[in-house]
Amino acid sequence: MQNRNSADCIVFDEQAEYCHQIASMNRGRNxxxxxxxxxxxxxxxxxxxISGMLIQMGYTDTLDIAKADIIVFNTCCVRENAEFKLYGHIGKLKTVKQLKEGLLIVICGCMMQQKHIVEKIKKSYKHIDIVFGTHNRHEFPKLLFRRITEKKKIYEVWEDNKGIIEKVPVKRKSIITAFVPITYGCDNFCSYCIVPYVRGREKSRNPEMIKNEIINLASEGINEITLLGQNVNSYNCGMDFPGLLYYISDISGIDRIRFxxxxxxxxxxxLIKAMKEIPQMCSHIHLPLQSGSNSILKQMNRKYTKDEYLFLIEKIRESLKDITISTDIIVGFPGETEDDFQETLQVYEKAGFDFAYTFIYSKRSGTPAANREDQIPDDVKNRRFAKLISLVNDMTLKSNINDENKVLQVLVEGKSRTDDLVMTGRTRSNKIVNFKCDTDFTGSLIDVKIVKGHTWHLEGEKI
Ligand code: SF4
Incomplete structure (x- = not known):
């Protein structure tokens, strides 16, 4: 099979040496x-x-920003107002930095791939110590070493992805579930989306590296993995995405696989066949529709029509009887007419989605849609959004009521934030279930009978 988008692999060894040197400098300083x-x-x-690298450099994590000796903001540029939020955040840190000698502030992530933002930080936010982008995040130890030893501000952003970086240390947030990136970047260039410009062309990770990572996760007690990518199902590195699923399906200890x-x-x-045949595959697909109007889909450069999309949904539901399907919808794309919007509502209903992430279109500078003159006024976008939300909520509630009286397998993620006697977890269909229980089942797979479907969660009883 052709390795259309497989990538060179860069190993972390050089950076590990910097980690070691910084850890020596930091020893005994807490x-x-x-x-x-x-x-x-x-x-x-x-x-x-980034957390994994910081731990190797001798830092420990804190949830209290006031106690930190190094503050890292990993930014996103998918929403328009994210930029203003970041400036607000880092502006406030100027005083914090003045009060705490030696405090270091680091800004990284997608937003730093945009030159005008780095220029603005250089010019207007001189208290920022280090800036790096998504492509060179593995160089963080070297950049931090230079910041400490050369006492200069560091602004270093690679324009493109030179390869996939392997063996970077990772500090997982959860001890039960884990994200495993399998592709980086995107080649699709949907006309509203900034991702291909800031994350670069799509690159697939070596399957053996992926498998080894999952074997290690299983040995650490992780039960569920989510294979991640901007477009996971175009994975291609000596095997395609279904091939990868079969390849990792013999790893023992992993009970659930999502993507x-x-x-x-x-x-x-x-892929549908693999989901049917591999027992660990969860019964959930997230499949962004974005719009139900053929004209808008074309302008978005989505490369399918509403009928093709609905046909696909039918095929999935025919083969995978218990499948839950979620989607993404954008309202107010430039030029969207009332008829286009009505079509989106109709397709949403026809597809019978179980839940959705909904977005009001926001301009991302540098994307084709941002330059269009036929932007939709805010009041129209807001009105359409409210209608969409109402439909989404009604259908989500219906889907959850449909689960009442079923016994579903739940992977328990911990206690509810609001009630110590309530445990919370997820079904294979990716729905949240809360149930009363005085034993801590965190990390276990247990059967729960659903007694009530609510809009945002299911209420159950342990059986
Ligand atoms: S598929 Fe489209 S929306 Fe998704 S990341 Fe790629 S360009 Fe963006």
Whole structure:
């Protein structure tokens, strides 16, 4: 099979040496790091690597920003107002830095791939110590070493992805579930999306590296993995995505496999077959629709029509009887007419989605859609959004009521934040279940009878 988008692999060894040197300097100082992550699961996964590197450099984590000796902001640029939020955040840190000698502030992530933002930070936020981007995040130890020893501000952002970095230390947030990136970047260039510009062209990770990582996760007690990528189902590195699923399916100790996000144009019959045949595959697919209007789909460069999308949903439901399907919808794309919007509502209903992530279109500078003059006024976008939310909530509630009286397997993630006697977890269909229980079942797979479906969760009883 052709390795269309497989990537060179860069190993972390050189950086490990910097980690070692910084750890020696930090020994006995009890230094702490605080990290804040904005955006998607990919950024969460990157932050877990950044945390892993910081731990190797002798820092321990804190959730209290005031106690931190190094503060890291891992930024996202998918929403328009994220930029202003970041400036607000880092502006406030100027006084914090003045009051705490030696405090280091680091800004990284997607937003730093945009030159004008780095220029603004250089010019207007001189209290920021280090800036790096998504492609060179593995160089963080070297950049921090230079910041400490050369006493200069560091602004270093690679324009493109030179390869996939392996063996970066990772500090996982959860001891039960884990993200495993399998592709980086995206080649699709949907006309509203900034991702291909800031994350670069799509690259697939070596399958053996992926398998080894999952074997290690299983040995650490992780039960569930989510394979991550901007477009996971176009994975291609000596095998395709279904091939990868079969390849990792013999790893013992992993009870559940999820993946996200999929592009409808790449969801093959073989993937549906793999989901049916591999027992660990969870019964959930997240399949962004974005719009139900053919004209808008074309302008978005989504490469499918509404009928093709609905046909795909039918095929999935025919083969995978218990499947839950979620989606993403954008309202107010430039030029969207009332008829286009009504079509989105109709397709949403026809597809029978179980839940959705909904977005009001926001301009991302540098994308084709941002330059269009036929932007939709805010009041129209807000009105349409409210209608969409109402439909989404009604259908989510219906889907959850449909689960009443079923016995579902739940992977228990911990106690509820609001009640110590309530445990919370997820079904294979990725729905949240809360149930009363005086024993701590965190990390276990248990059967729960669903007694009530609510809009945002299921209420159950342990059986
Ligand atoms: S598939 Fe489209 S929306 Fe998704 S990351 Fe790629 S360009 Fe963005």
């Amino acid at each position: 230094l702490k790091y605080y990290i804040e992550t904005l955006g998607c699961q990919m950024n969460e996964a990157d932050s877990e690597q 996200m996000t999929s592009h409808p144009k790449d969801l093959s019959d073989n």
